[in-house]
Amino acid sequence: xxxxxxxxxxxxxxxxxxxxxxxxxxxxxxxxxxxxxxxxxxxxxxxxxxxxxxxxxxxxxxxxxxxxxxxxxxxxxxxxxxxxxxxxxxxxxxxxxxxxxxxxxxxxxxxxxxxxxxxxxxxxxxxxxxxxxxxxxxxxxxxxxxxxxxxxxxxxxxxxxxxxxxxxxxxxxxxxxxxxxxxxxxxxxxxxxxxxxxxxxxxxxxxxxxxxxxxxxxxxxxxxxxxxxxxxxxxxxxxxxxxxxxxxxxxxxxxxxxxxxxxxxxxxxxxxxxxxxxxxxx
Amino acid sequence: xxxxxxxxxxxxxxxxxxxxxxxxxxxxxxxxxxxxxxxxxxxxxxxxxxxxxxxxxxxxxxxxxxxxxxxxxxxxxxxxxxxxxxxxxxxxxxxxxxxxxxxxxxxxxxxxxxxxxxxxxxxxxxxxxxxxxxxxxxxxxxxxxxxxxxxxxxxxxxxxxxxxxxxxxxxxxxxxxxxxxxxxxxxxxxxxxxxxxxxxxxxxxxxxxxxxxxxxxxxxxxxxxxxxxxxxxxxxxxxxxxxxxxxxxxxxxxxxxxxxxxxxxxxxxxxx
Amino acid sequence: xxxxxxxxxxxxxxxxxxxxxxxxxxxxxxxxxxxxxxxxxxxxxxxxxxxxxxxxxxxxxxxxxxxxxxxxxxxxxxxxxxxxxxxxxxxxxxxxxxxxxxxxxxxxxxxxxxxxxxxxxxxxxxxxxxxxxxxxxxxxxxxxxxxxxxxxxxxxxxxxxxxxxxxxxxxxxxxxxxxxxxxxxxxxxxxxxxxxxxxxxxxxxxxxxxxxxxxxxxxxxxxxxxxxxxxxxxxxxxxxxxxxxxxxxxxxxxxxxxxxxxxxxxxxxx
Numbered sequence: 001x002x003x004x005x006x007x008x009x010x011x012x013x014x015x016x017x018x019x020x021x022x023x024x025x026x027x028x029x030x031x032x033x034x035x036x037x038x039x040x041x042x043x044x045x046x047x048x049x050x051x052x053x054x055x056x057x058x059x060x061x062x063x064x065x066x067x068x069x070x071x072x073x074x075x076x077x078x079x080x081x082x083x084x085x086x087x088x089x090x091x092x093x094x095x096x097x098x099x100x101x102x103x104x105x106x107x108x109x110x111x112x113x114x115x116x117x118x119x120x121x122x123x124x125x126x127x128x129x130x131x132x133x134x135x136x137x138x139x140x141x142x143x144x145x146x147x148x149x150x151x152x153x154x155x156x157x158x159x160x161x162x163x164x165x166x167x168x169x170x171x172x173x174x175x176x177x178x179x180x181x182x183x184x185x186x187x188x189x190x191x192x193x194x195x196x197x198x199x200x201x202x203x204x205x206x207x208x209x210x211x212x213x214x215x216x217x218x219x220x221x222x223x224x225x226x227x228x229x230x231x232x233x234x235x236x237x238x239x240x241x242x243x244x245x246x247x248x249x250x251x252x253x254x255x256x257x258x259x260x261x262x263x264x265x266x267x268x269x270x271x272x273x274x275x276x277x278x279x280x281x282x
Numbered sequence: 283x284x285x286x287x288x289x290x291x292x293x294x295x296x297x298x299x300x301x302x303x304x305x306x307x308x309x310x311x312x313x314x315x316x317x318x319x320x321x322x323x324x325x326x327x328x329x330x331x332x333x334x335x336x337x338x339x340x341x342x343x344x345x346x347x348x349x350x351x352x353x354x355x356x357x358x359x360x361x362x363x364x365x366x367x368x369x370x371x372x373x374x375x376x377x378x379x380x381x382x383x384x385x386x387x388x389x390x391x392x393x394x395x396x397x398x399x400x401x402x403x404x405x406x407x408x409x410x411x412x413x414x415x416x417x418x419x420x421x422x423x424x425x426x427x428x429x430x431x432x433x434x435x436x437x438x439x440x441x442x443x444x445x446x447x448x449x450x451x452x453x454x455x456x457x458x459x460x461x462x463x464x465x466x467x468x469x470x471x472x473x474x475x476x477x478x479x480x481x482x483x484x485x486x487x488x489x490x491x492x493x494x495x496x497x498x499x500x501x502x503x504x505x506x507x508x509x510x511x512x513x514x515x516x517x518x519x520x521x522x523x524x525x526x527x528x529x530x531x532x533x534x535x536x537x538x539x540x541x542x543x544x545x546x547x548x549x550x551x552x553x554x
Numbered sequence: 555x556x557x558x559x560x561x562x563x564x565x566x567x568x569x570x571x572x573x574x575x576x577x578x579x580x581x582x583x584x585x586x587x588x589x590x591x592x593x594x595x596x597x598x599x600x601x602x603x604x605x606x607x608x609x610x611x612x613x614x615x616x617x618x619x620x621x622x623x624x625x626x627x628x629x630x631x632x633x634x635x636x637x638x639x640x641x642x643x644x645x646x647x648x649x650x651x652x653x654x655x656x657x658x659x660x661x662x663x664x665x666x667x668x669x670x671x672x673x674x675x676x677x678x679x680x681x682x683x684x685x686x687x688x689x690x691x692x693x694x695x696x697x698x699x700x701x702x703x704x705x706x707x708x709x710x711x712x713x714x715x716x717x718x719x720x721x722x723x724x725x726x727x728x729x730x731x732x733x734x735x736x737x738x739x740x741x742x743x744x745x746x747x748x749x750x751x752x753x754x755x756x757x758x759x760x761x762x763x764x765x766x767x768x769x770x771x772x773x774x775x776x777x778x779x780x781x782x783x784x785x786x787x788x789x790x791x792x793x794x795x796x797x798x799x800x801x802x803x804x805x806x807x808x809x810x811x812x813x814x815x816x817x818x819x820x821x822x823x824x
Contacts, residue, residue, distance in 0.1 A: 078466065083466075089459050093483065098476070102463055105468035106468060123566045324703060329698075339694045370589075412802060412806070423790050425604045429596065429599075503685045506685065532686070536682075539681060
């Protein structure tokens with residue numbers, strides 16, 4: 001069970017990203033977090049596992065306040081929280097198997113992770129997860145050889161390899177086509193159902209959210225403005241969340257922006273520039 | 283506003299406004315004056331008779347250098363081997379020192395932003411400012427002539443090059459991959475091993491091989507100050523005015539440089 | 555992982571990172587190891603001499619920490635003036651010559667004959683170290699900064715010519731074509747279609763080269779081509795490490811200054 005109590009985040013720039021967010025996620029419940037870009041969805045998700053430091057409030061996971069932890073305790077808490085990322089965030093130059101096994105990093109001593117000598121039980125689990133997401137044959141491929149949908153499946157396997165008690169999912173479908181998006185969402189939902197895993201999913205696509213999740217929380221300017229069943233999400237509520245503009249048009253452009261970002265974000269600096277930089281130093 | 287209007291209402295287009303145009307002319311004039319002044323200062327001690335005499339010197343030198351003394355080659359093989367060893371071992375030494383310094387200098391991996399980072403950056407700039415020949419000059423005076431001085435000189439110069447390019451590569455990595463590894467509960471060393479090292483490894487190999495290639499060139503001349511390698515032969519041939527030997531040595535250096543350039547290009551192509 | 559693998563007990567080992575084939579891997583790594591062992595064995599160190607040197611090494615470090623700028627101030631001043639004037643004049647002359655050569659060495663705008671001539675000039679200039687070139691210029695033109703000036707200008711041609719040619723080969727052809735379509739002459743084509751595209755980088759590269767030329771000017775003095783290198787050479791050969799430390803600190807300071815200001819200038823032109 002996850003309980004957030006007046007969680008607040010103010011960045012050094014003065015932006016008030018979260019203004020006292022409180023809600024509780026019961027065991028087995030999948031919560032969809034919607035809201036316009038800049039509403040603080042991403043910050044909220046990252047505050048839960050403290051990739052972003054909250055500036056106020058508390059985060060209770062099974063009655064332990066994560067906000068008060070540090071060092072080794074924080075890492076032991078993080079290893080029970082699986083996270084799935086927007087741009088997959090796989091380590092691209094490692095193999096699929098290494099990426100999945102990296103879910104065990106919080107459990108194994110450093111020498112095991114350095115020599116890639118994981119316990120057989122961990123390897124068994126990783127193979128079983130790869131079977132589950134349908135990627136067993138690709139275990140020894142490098143992550144950057146896979147397609148977007150396949151990479152996100154590896155991301156899911158990595159999160160589950162952690163034996164999580166909670167799943168945090170940050171825009172899992174932002175850089176995928178509509179069909180793959182539905183497949184990925186279905187997979188995440190099935191996995192949550194199978195093991196009664198609670199999850200918080202940031203999602204920009206309202207239709208997709210309504211189709212899959214149990215409960216929707218609408219976030220605007222760092223505050224919860226809606227919390228209820230997907231069926232209660234009508235046009236009036238959406239206007240409250242996204243403002244007066246035509247929210248369907250806005251969604252489409254948001255999806256486009258995300259796709260554009262995905263296209264330009266991944267581009268490496270050209271090789272020539274590097275060569276030249278070296279030449280300049282010679 | 284480059285577009286102005288004359289008294290009779292016609293629009294006149296100029297690339298720049300008059301004042302800006304004058305400022306640019308004044309800037310160029312000052313630059314030329316500075317240049318002429320520098321030229322005067324520099325050539326104050328020049329003996330122009332030597333300069334006018336240069337064409338005759340050039341043809342004279344050309345005649346004396348040709349043909350190369352091919353039989354000298356058997357005395358050059360071991361020095362050449364030494365030269366290559368200086369470059370390789372020096373590069374290795376440079377790597378060992380440069381890698382920790384690069385991690386200290388990169389903004390996203392440095393253990394302390396305000397103490398270690400400036401120190402690491404200073405080491406990098408100091409190493410880069412001082413040519414390996416100067417390092418060799420110093421080291422020969424400190425630990426005596428020989429290969430060791432050459433190796434350390436090459437190593438010291440390589441720190442700055444490898445360190446600078448590597449820390450820039452570390453600062454350019456994709457942070458989301460690092461964040462994902464951190465989110466699994468990994469500790470600092472594991473984040474380094476899984477999140478950062480795989481991303482910078484190709485750059486690291488590329489930089490290293492590139493530096494090795496440069497080091498081959500640089501180690502050919504270290505012998506001029508006594509730090510071993512083929513430069514020793516060059517120095518003694520120059521001292522005895524044995525120009526046919528000098529031309530053979532230069533040809534050999536040319537060949538070695540071409541081969542090492544080819545090897546370095548191949549290896550970089552393979553790893554990147 | 556063929557048909558129906560058992561659910562448990564599947565082994566996993568990390569696949570090799572660089573060389574996939576097992577035999578090639580052993581040959582390459584083994585070969586490298588043997589080479590390293592051989593290379594190490596050729597380094598025959600006179601440990602006695604090194605031990606003696608440690609004391610001198612400490613003196614050098616002390617000299618570096620407490621540099622002596624005063625006792626050789628006239629030499630340092632003269633060397634520095636020579637180095638700086640040499641650097642500036644040689645960079646300007648080198649850049650001016652490298653521009654036509656760089657244009658001539660760009661495959662997309664130069665005719666083949668000119669292309670090969672310019673490429674070979676660049677190749678000659680790039681092959682040899684500045685020090686070797688300096689030796690020859692000293693023999694031909696006599697000792698002093700004039701030979702150094704020629705050396706640095708000559709090296710600048712190879713460096714900038716190559717990078718400029720590559721820049722020109724990479725330009726957006728559509729822009730050049732549009733200018734050509736207006737009926738522009740060759741010089742007008744260069745001025746309107748090429749120059750705007752390569753100018754910011756040319757300025758950046760020239761500033762880089764200014765920095766390199768200053769560093770090199772400290773070296774070629776060792777073989778008699780003037781500049782602060784001569785001062786340094788004298789100081790080191792007389793074991794005056796505090797003066798040598800002063801010279802080195804000046805060089806480092808100027809390089810840092812050049813780097814800082816050139817990044818500023820580059821931001822300003824782009």
